[in-house]
Amino acid sequence: MPRLNTDFIQMIKYVIKRLALSVLILLGVSLIIYALIRIQPGLDFVEKKYQAQLQQDSTGQVAELVKQIQATYGLDTNIFAGYLKWLSNILQGNFGDSFQLSVPTGEVTYIEIIGPDGNPILTPKYETTSNVVSIIFAKSGVSFIIALIATVLEFIIAIPLGIVSATKQYGVVDYTVTVLAMMGISLPSFFLGALLLKVFSVELGWFPYSGLTDPNSGLPVIIDQAWHLVLPILVLTMLSVGGLMRYTRTNMLEVMNSDYIRTARAKGLSEHSVIYKHAFRNTLIPLATLFAGILPSLFGGAMITEQVFSIDGIGKAAYTAVVNGDVPFVMAYCMFLSILTVIGTLLSDIMYAIVDPRVKLS
Amino acid sequence: MKFIDKIKEKFFKKDEHSLSVRDERLIARNNRRAMKEFEKKKNRKNVPEEEYLSQMKDENNIVEFEGLKTYFFTDVGTVKAVDGVTFSIPKKSIVGVVGESGCGKSITSLSLMRLVQAPQGQIVDGSIRFAAKDGKVYDIAKMPVSEVYKIRGKEIAMIFQEPMTSLNPVFTIGQQLDEVYELHFNDKDKKKAKEHSLEMLNLVGMAMPENVYKCYPHELSGGMRQRVMIAMALACDPRLVIADEPTTALDVTIQAQILELLKNLKERIDGSIMLITHDLGVIAEMADYVVVMYAGRVIEQGTAEEIFLNPLHPYTVGLQKSKPVVNKKVDKLYNIPGNVPNPVNLPDYCYFRERCDKCVKKCAGKYPETVWVSPTHCVACYRYAERH
Numbered sequence: 234m235p236r237l238n239t240d241f242i243q244m245i246k247y248v249i250k251r252l253a254l255s256v257l258i259l260l261g262v263s264l265i266i267y268a269l270i271r272i273q274p275g276l277d278f279v280e281k282k283y284q285a286q287l288q289q290d291s292t293g294q295v296a297e298l299v300k301q302i303q304a305t306y307g308l309d310t311n312i313f314a315g316y317l318k319w320l321s322n323i324l325q326g327n328f329g330d331s332f333q334l335s336v337p338t339g340e341v342t343y344i345e346i347i348g349p350d351g352n353p354i355l356t357p358k359y360e361t362t363s364n365v366v367s368i369i370f371a372k373s374g375v376s377f378i379i380a381l382i383a384t385v386l387e388f389i390i391a392i393p394l395g396i397v398s399a400t401k402q403y404g405v406v407d408y409t410v411t412v413l414a415m416m417g418i419s420l421p422s423f424f425l426g427a428l429l430l431k432v433f434s435v436e437l438g439w440f441p442y443s444g445l446t447d448p449n450s451g452l453p454v455i456i457d458q459a460w461h462l463v464l465p466i467l468v469l470t471m472l473s474v475g476g477l478m479r480y481t482r483t484n485m486l487e488v489m490n491s492d493y494i495r496t497a498r499a500k501g502l503s504e505h506s507v508i509y510k511h512a513f514r515n516t517l518i519p520l521a522t523l524f525a526g527i528l529p530s531l532f533g534g535a536m537i538t539e540q541v542f543s544i545d546g547i548g549k550a551a552y553t554a555v556v557n558g559d560v561p562f563v564m565a566y567c568m569f570l571s572i573l574t575v576i577g578t579l580l581s582d583i584m585y586a587i588v589d590p591r592v593k594l595s
Numbered sequence: 596m597k598f599i600d601k602i603k604e605k606f607f608k609k610d611e612h613s614l615s616v617r618d619e620r621l622i623a624r625n626n627r628r629a630m631k632e633f634e635k636k637k638n639r640k641n642v643p644e645e646e647y648l649s650q651m652k653d654e655n656n657i658v659e660f661e662g663l664k665t666y667f668f669t670d671v672g673t674v675k676a677v678d679g680v681t682f683s684i685p686k687k688s689i690v691g692v693v694g695e696s697g698c699g700k701s702i703t704s705l706s707l708m709r710l711v712q713a714p715q716g717q718i719v720d721g722s723i724r725f726a727a728k729d730g731k732v733y734d735i736a737k738m739p740v741s742e743v744y745k746i747r748g749k750e751i752a753m754i755f756q757e758p759m760t761s762l763n764p765v766f767t768i769g770q771q772l773d774e775v776y777e778l779h780f781n782d783k784d785k786k787k788a789k790e791h792s793l794e795m796l797n798l799v800g801m802a803m804p805e806n807v808y809k810c811y812p813h814e815l816s817g818g819m820r821q822r823v824m825i826a827m828a829l830a831c832d833p834r835l836v837i838a839d840e841p842t843t844a845l846d847v848t849i850q851a852q853i854l855e856l857l858k859n860l861k862e863r864i865d866g867s868i869m870l871i872t873h874d875l876g877v878i879a880e881m882a883d884y885v886v887v888m889y890a891g892r893v894i895e896q897g898t899a900e901e902i903f904l905n906p907l908h909p910y911t912v913g914l915q916k917s918k919p920v921v922n923k924k925v926d927k928l929y930n931i932p933g934n935v936p937n938p939v940n941l942p943d944y945c946y947f948r949e950r951c952d953k954c955v956k957k958c959a960g961k962y963p964e965t966v967w968v969s970p971t972h973c974v975a976c977y978r979y980a981e982r983h
C-alpha cells in the first residue's frame with residue numbers, strides 16, 4: 234500500500250511519465266501494424282471487390298476505375314506516405330470509415346416515397362455509419378459481456394484449484410488439475426468450439442447453434458440471449474482456466490518452499506493460516522502481472538470463438554476486416570488493443586506496488 | 596548448491612552413481628510407497644495419547660534424541676540425512692551442535708520441530724523425547740501432526756540461518772510479531788498484542804521499537820532482522836530455542852551482539868538453547884555441551900571443556916586445527932583433506948576412514964560403536980574402543 238503522501242505523489246509522477254512514454258510506443262506500434270496490413274499478400278480490398286469485372290475487362294476501363302477507387306481509399310500511395318496520411322487524419326480526430334462494415338446509428342429519418350396509389354407515404358430509413366470508432370463501440374458490448382463472465386469464472390475456478398493442487402502436491406486434485414490444464418492449454422478454440430457444438434447443439438439440442446437471439450424460442454429476450462452465450466463462454470473459460478491454474482500452482486509451490494513459510498510454521502501457526510494468510514498474499518504478487526493482459530482480452534473480443542459461434546462481436550468484425558484488408562478498421566482495432574494493453578501494463582505495475590511493499594514506483 | 600551436486604552426480608561421475616532406467620523406476624516406486632505410508636501415519640486423527648507419551652531417561656534433560664533417523668526419499672535414492680543420532684539437551688543449558696556443511700545439523704533440529712520438508716523428508720525411526728510444561732513427556736517423533744501444534748512455537752521456538760528471507764516480505768514486523776502473541780496467549784486484543792510486541796523489540800535492543808514495528812522486513816538490515824527473529828522467538832516464551840546458525844549471515848561485530856542477545860534470552864526464558872553452527876569460536880564462547888556431527892551421525896560429544904581440551908575423534912581434532920587462532924602465527928590454515936561421503940550410499944565402516952590420518956587395523960571393520968570415556972564424554976572411533 235502506498236502508505237505516505239509522498240508515495241502517492243511519486244505514483245502520480247510515475248503514471249504521467251509512463252503515459253508520456255506510451256505515446257511513443259503507440260506511434261511505433263501503429264507504424265508496424267500499418268505496414269503489416271499493407272504488405273499482406275494477395276489482392277487489396279478494392280481489387281478483391283472488382284475481381285470478377287477485372288477478369289472480364291478487355292478495354293482497361295475497369296482497371297482505370299479500380300485505380301480511381303484505390304486512390305479514394307488511400308491504397309495507391311506507398312506504405313510510408315499512406316501511414317503519414319493515416320496519422321494526420323487521426324491527429325485531426327478523423328479515425329476513418331470502414332471499407333465494408335457499418336452499424337446503425339439509432340437515428341431514423343423519414344423519407345417520402347410515392348405509393349402505388351400515387352400518394353406519398355412516409356417510410357422510416359435507419360441511418361447507418363461506417364465510422365470505425367462507432368463500430369468498435371457498437372460491437373464490443375457483447376464481446377465484453379462474454380469475456381467478463383469468462384474471466385470471472387476463470388479466476389474463481391483457477392486460483393482455488395491451483396492453490397489446492399499446490400498444497401496437496403501429488404494428490405488426486407493435483408493430478409486431475411494437471412491433466413485438465415494440459416488439455417485446456419493444448420486444444421485449439423475452433424476445435425473445442427466445434428466439439429461442444431456437435432455434442433450440445435447438434436446431438437443433444439440443449440443449446441442453440443449460433444448467433445445471439447432466436448425469435449422463435451419463445452423465451453424472454455434476456456434469457457434467450459444468455460442461453461446463446463453459454464457455449465461461447467464455456468469455450469473461453471475452458472481454454473483459459475488451465476494456464477492460470479498451472480501458473481497459480483507454480484507460484485504457490487515456490488512460495489510454500491520459501492524460508493518465511495518455514496518461519497510461519499515454526500511459530501506454531503496452523504496449516505490453514507500458513508497457506509491462506511502467509512502464502513496467499515505472496516502468491517498474489519506474480520498474479521498482478523496478469524492484469525496487463527486482462528484489459529485487452531476483456532474488450533478485444535475473441536476472434537475465433539466469435540467466428541465459430543457466429544456472434545456479431547468485435548472479434549468477428551476484426552476477423553472479417555483482416556481477411557478483407559479493411560485497412561481503417563484493422564488499424565483502429567489494433568490501436569484500440571494497443572491502448573488497452575498500455576493501460577493494462579500500467580495498472581499491473583500499480584497493482585504490483587499495492588501487493589508488494591518492496592516495490593516502489595519511480 | 597544441492598541441485599548442482601545432483602547434476603554433477605548425474606552427468607560427471609557416471610561410472611560411480613549412474614542409475615539405469617530400471618533402477619530409477621524402482622526407486623520412484625519405493626519412494627512413493629514409503630512416503631504414502633509415513634504421511635498416512637502423520638495425518639492420523641484421534642490417536643490415543645499413550646502412543647506418544649514417554650519417559651525421560653534423565654529428569655534433568657529437556658530433550659533426548661535417541662536413534663533418530665530422518666531420511667529423504669529422492670529420485671537418486673534415499674538420502675540418510677540423519678542416521679541414528681543420539682544426544683540430549685539438559686535443562687537450562689546451551690548445547691552446541693557442530694559439523695561440516697551437509698552433515699545433518701539443520702535436519703536434526705527441523706525433526707525436533709517436525710518441519711522436515713514433506714513428503715520427501717520423513718522421520719523413519721527413533722524418538723525425540725520432550726519434557727513439556729504440563730509435566731508430560733512427549734515423543735515428538737511419534738506424535739501425529741495435529742498434536743505437534745501443542746509444542747511447536749509454544750514450547751520450542753526456532754531462529755533461522757537466513758534473516759534476509761526468513762521474514763514474510765508482505766507483512767510488517769508488527770503484524771508478524773502480534774501474530775505470535777495472539778496465537779500463544781489466545782488473546783485477540785490488538786492493543787495488548789502491540790504492547791507485548793513493542794516490549795519484545797525493546798528487549799532485543801531495538802533503538803526505536805515504534806518505528807521498527809511499522810517497518811517491512813526489507814527496510815531493515817540483516818542484523819536488525821535477526822533481532823526481530825529473536826524477538827519473535829522470545830514472544831513465544833518457549834522453554835527451548837533452536838538457533839540454526841544465527842550469526843552465519845552477519846558481520847563480525849553484529850555477530851557478537853547477537854550472541855550476547857542469545858545469552859540474555861536464555862536467562863530470560865530460563866530454558867535451553869540448541870545452538871547450531873560450524874564456527875568453533877561461537878561454540879567455545881557460548882556452549883556448555885558440544886555435539887560433533889559427521890555425515891548424519893554423532894561422532895563425539897561432551898562438555899565444552901572436554902571437547903576443547905581433550906578432543907578424541909580425529910575429525911574433532913581436525914576441526915580444531917582448521918580453526919584460525921588469534922596470536923598464533925601459522926603459514927596455512929589446516930584443512931581436513933577429502934569430502935563428506937555421499938549420503939545416498941553410505942558404507943558400513945567408519946565414514947571418516949577415507950579422510951582419517953590415524954587409522955588403526957580395526958578401522959577396516961564395521962561402523963565403530965560409541966565409547967564412553969567419561970560420564971559426559973563419548974566418541975565413535977576404534978582408537979578408543981579397546982581402552983574402555
Ligand SMILES: Nc1ncnc2c1ncn2[C@@H]1O[C@H](COP(=O)(O)OP(=O)(O)OP(=O)(O)O)[C@@H](O)[C@H]1O
Nearest residue numbers: 667669674676695696697698699700701702712938
Ligand atoms: N529437501 C531435501 N531433499 C533431499 N535432501 C536433502 C533435503 N534437505 C536436506 N537434504 C540433505 O540432508 C543432508 C543434511 O542437510 P542439513 O541441511 O541438515 O545440513 P547442515 O548440517 O545443516 O548443513 P549447513 O551447515 O550447510 O546448514 C544434506 O546432505 C542434504 O543434501
Ligand code: SF4
Nearest residue numbers: 945948951958976977
Ligand atoms: S574409527 Fe578409525 S578411521 Fe574412523 S576416525 Fe577412528 S581412527 Fe579414523
Ligand SMILES: [Mg+2]
Nearest residue numbers: 700701756839
Ligand atoms: Mg543448516
